[in-house]
Amino acid sequence: MNLRREKIIETAGRSSRFRLLLLLALCLVFLPIVAEARTRNDRDQSRRASAEPILRVKLGGLHKKLTVRFPEGGQVLKGSRRIKTLRRNEKFDWAVSANGKKKRRVAHNGETLLLQGAKAIVELNGKLYRGVLQISFSANGALIVNHVGIEDYLRGVVGSEIGSRSPAESIKAQTVIARTYAYASRGKHKAEGADVCDSTHCQVYSGVSAERDTIDPAVAGTRGIVMISDGEPIATLYHATCGGMTSDNDKVYGGAPRGYLRRVQCPFCGAGINYRWSRSIGIEKLKSALRQEKISFNRLWGVSIESPGHLDRVTNLVLNTDRGVVKVKGTTIRRLFDLPSTTFVLADRKLPAKTVVAARPAAPVIPVTRPARLVSELQTRNEHLPQQMLVMTAAGLKRAQKPEGGWRVMTLAASPEAPFPDEGNSAVQLPAMQRRGPLGGIELFGRGYGHQVGLCQSGAIELGKREWSYRQILAHYYSNVALRSLDY
Numbered sequence: 001m002n003l004r005r006e007k008i009i010e011t012a013g014r015s016s017r018f019r020l021l022l023l024l025a026l027c028l029v030f031l032p033i034v035a036e037a038r039t040r041n042d043r044d045q046s047r048r049a050s051a052e053p054i055l056r057v058k059l060g061g062l063h064k065k066l067t068v069r070f071p072e073g074g075q076v077l078k079g080s081r082r083i084k085t086l087r088r089n090e091k092f093d094w095a096v097s098a099n100g101k102k103k104r105r106v107a108h109n110g111e112t113l114l115l116q117g118a119k120a121i122v123e124l125n126g127k128l129y130r131g132v133l134q135i136s137f138s139a140n141g142a143l144i145v146n147h148v149g150i151e152d153y154l155r156g157v158v159g160s161e162i163g164s165r166s167p168a169e170s171i172k173a174q175t176v177i178a179r180t181y182a183y184a185s186r187g188k189h190k191a192e193g194a195d196v197c198d199s200t201h202c203q204v205y206s207g208v209s210a211e212r213d214t215i216d217p218a219v220a221g222t223r224g225i226v227m228i229s230d231g232e233p234i235a236t237l238y239h240a241t242c243g244g245m246t247s248d249n250d251k252v253y254g255g256a257p258r259g260y261l262r263r264v265q266c267p268f269c270g271a272g273i274n275y276r277w278s279r280s281i282g283i284e285k286l287k288s289a290l291r292q293e294k295i296s297f298n299r300l301w302g303v304s305i306e307s308p309g310h311l312d313r314v315t316n317l318v319l320n321t322d323r324g325v326v327k328v329k330g331t332t333i334r335r336l337f338d339l340p341s342t343t344f345v346l347a348d349r350k351l352p353a354k355t356v357v358a359a360r361p362a363a364p365v366i367p368v369t370r371p372a373r374l375v376s377e378l379q380t381r382n383e384h385l386p387q388q389m390l391v392m393t394a395a396g397l398k399r400a401q402k403p404e405g406g407w408r409v410m411t412l413a414a415s416p417e418a419p420f421p422d423e424g425n426s427a428v429q430l431p432a433m434q435r436r437g438p439l440g441g442i443e444l445f446g447r448g449y450g451h452q453v454g455l456c457q458s459g460a461i462e463l464g465k466r467e468w469s470y471r472q473i474l475a476h477y478y479s480n481v482a483l484r485s486l487d488y
């Protein structure tokens with residue numbers, strides 16, 4: 001027995017000596033590799049100074065009913081304590097019942113739970129999200145906040161902001177815009193314990209379902225890059241189609257002018273939706289819409305617009321009615337009649353659109369060989385604004401030169417006995433359009449789609465096709481901004 005034990009001990013001793021030698025040999029071979037890996041890791045650590053910011057995204061409003069599923073399994077935490085483990089595909093249901101109490105005994109009102117899926121994937125009401133869901137239950141419903149890394153958030157955002165089939169550099173430009181917006185909007189929904197919401201109020205975020213093969217490389221290729229002006233992330237305004245030139249932020253929204261939101265020429269969006277548009281508004285439709293604004297009249301004798309320049313944003317539509325002169329804001333007209341933009345002129349409905357509007361018919365095609373050449377060309381280029389236009393007068397078509405101070409007001413006066421309110425300011429009048437009776441409606445011709453401040457998406461897509469880089473595209477639409485790479 002003793003002998004046997006000794007033998008065993010001896011064998012064990014021999015075996016541990018052998019293991020020690022083997023370990024030594026392995027160390028000699030692998031130590032340099034491990035050391036090298038560690039240095040590389042340290043270098044990565046110092047380059048990536050901080051962790052990727054986590055964004056808290058409020059999903060919808062107060063949910064009366066919810067189903068959470070974990071495709072890969074997961075757990076439910078209360079504080080840091082795990083209260084439930086869910087198997088693969090297991091569901092977590094919750095609903096507010098009619099009397100305001102929960103139906104299932106899963107959570108109590110006033111509780112906040114964290115739902116953490118394996119592989120950081122969790123499904124809420126049939127939609128997959130990355131990151132973690134925080135659910136705060138109350139008698140009114142459940143408030144859901146998705147805690148997600150900012151880069152994963154962008155993968156679920158950019159596709160809703162720009163078509164995923166757009167050129168790669170145009171998508172990258174849109175990604176930098178979305179990241180800058182998200183970064184600058186942290187805490188915007190502070191009262192609800194979130195940074196941003198998932199609707200158009202902030203940026204439309206649809207989680208995994210919005211991810212695309214063409215969007216992911218744009219997010220990865222611009223990782224951490226935001227636009228900065230005076231050390232702050234900029235207000236990244238953009239719109240669908242500017243229609244030839246963008247607008248200064250203060251001209252559209254009032255307030256202080258921002259140095260980076262200046263008007264720029266955009267001869268690139270001619271193929272964009274609503275580059276030019278027209279709209280007829282019959283007198284009855286006009287009257288009933290304006291009644292909503294507490295404006296009423298029986299007869300419209302004349303109409304004019306107040307605008308900083310020809311085919312520029314309309315400040316006011318001025319109506320000369322049987323009940324006096326009424327001014328309606330351009331933004332109100334846009335809202336009431338669902339106009340693509342507030343940038344339009346008036347024209348007689350009998351006048352062909354191009355007679356009035358086509359002073360500069362379409363975006364000129366600038367031949368480009370290299371993007372760099374185009375940048376310098378643009379900087380030295382003269383204004384693209386129309387310098388003259390065709391005007392219908394009693395003596396036929398006349399060419400009118402651009403008046404000093406720009407094109408201001410176009411009139412569509414009704415009858416001679418109805419004095420036109422802004423006659424003194426009228427730069428261009430159309431005497432041939434005068435009528436004897438009241439107007440039967442108004443005809444609008446406009447340019448652009450959206451508020452026209454900041455980046456023009458149709459233009460950015462065209463520039464991507466012309467092989468501009470995303471940096472060049474952003475630099476064209478946002479004046480004097482710098483790109484900064486956040487370290488993570």
Ligand SMILES: [Zn+2]
Pocket residue numbers: 188189196197198199201202203
């Ligand atoms: Zn929001």
Ligand SMILES: [Zn+2]
Pocket residue numbers: 241242243244245266267268269456458459
């Ligand atoms: Zn444009």
